[in-house]
Amino acid sequence: MVEELCEGGELLDRLVNKRALGSEKEVAAIMSNLLFAVKYLHSHQVAHRDLTAANILFASKDGDPSSLRIVDFGFAKQSRAENGMLMTPCYTAQFVAPEVLRKQGYDRSCDVWSLGVLLHTMLTGFTPFAMGPNDTPDQILQRVGDGKISMTHPVWESISEDAKDLVKKMLDVDPNRRVTAKQAVQHKWFGHKETLPDRPIQEVKGEPLDMTDVKLQTCLNQTYKAMSSAPSVTLRPVGSSALAKRRMKDIIYANYAKNVSANAYCRMDHTLSPTRPPVTKMFCRTKL
Structure with missing residues (x-):
């Protein structure tokens, strides 16, 4: 198997390594390319389900946004259910959508949520749900489940209203209100991306941010740890799981329908079949 060489890294x-945050213009170019890729996946009913910054590579050494590649499709799945929902929870904690945590069934919009987290991080230099190195896994996952976003940090003053609007729409806790990938690529922020500021965001603000480099890496590590160290699930009989109960209902209904059909056939067969004469009549001689 031969794969493309991605020399630009993750x-x-x-x-993490850039001393200054990227400009809004650069962030818009990156996000635009990612959304187009996800839009293509979703048009084929494929959900990636683990879109993180570590699963996005640059093919070119210079980090050209047009060379971005989405990798690691180990969790990817094509929708097969009649309602288009996926049931198996697969995720990296920092980028997981609330509906995935609730295990209530989720669709391809979980990928948009993950890109929303990435957009927030690229614009501000810090993650939306990990506030510091001392955050516990439960605290991080609780914030993800609540879906509440704070835009009170001074860095947001240097970011355009259109960018803020897209972040809010991509991180909407309700998947039914959340923008789709197709809608997101048509957002007005991308409509004038060529005229966006091309100076690093922290220079626009005029003061250094303390969430680049080490602290950003620490917050990302904490959120990855939240996923792996989450409280273990109590083992119960297989039959008590939601999936087993759902399948049992299907089996019971199928057996019921089968019995109803069989009984109806028997009644119909009894009604239409000719009455068989008694055995004595079959052997009696006919009188002349």
Whole structure:
């Protein structure tokens, strides 16, 4: 098997190692390319389900946004249910959508949520749900489940209203209100991306941010740890799981329908079949 060589490294490394945050113009170019890729996946009913900065690579050494590649499709799945929902929870904690945590069934919009987290991080230099290195896994996952976003940090003053609007729409806790990938690529922020500021965001603000480099890496590590160290699930009989109960209902209904059909056939067969004469009549001689 031969795969494309991606010499530019991970998007995560660029987020952590750059001394200055990227400009809005650069962030818009990156996000636009990612959304177009996800839009293509979703048009084929495929959900990636683990879109993180570590799973996005640059093919070119210079970090050209047009060379971005989405990798690691180990959790990817094509929708097969009649309602288009996926049931198996697969995620990296920092980028997981609330509906995935609730295990209530989720669709391809969970990928948009993950890109919303990435957009927030690229614009501000810090993650939306990990506030510091001392955050516990439960605290991080609780914030993800609540879906509440704060835009009170001074860095947001240097970010355009259109960018803020897109972040809010991509991180809407309700998947039914959340923008789709198709809607997101048509957002007005991308309509004038060529005229967006091309100076690093922290220079626009005029003061350094303390969430680049080490602290950003620490917050990302804490959120990855939240996923792996979450409270273990209590083992119960297989039959008590939601999936087993759902399948049992299907089996019971199928057996019921089968019995109803069989009984109806028997009644119909009894009604239409000719009455068989008694055995004595079959052997009696006919009188002349």
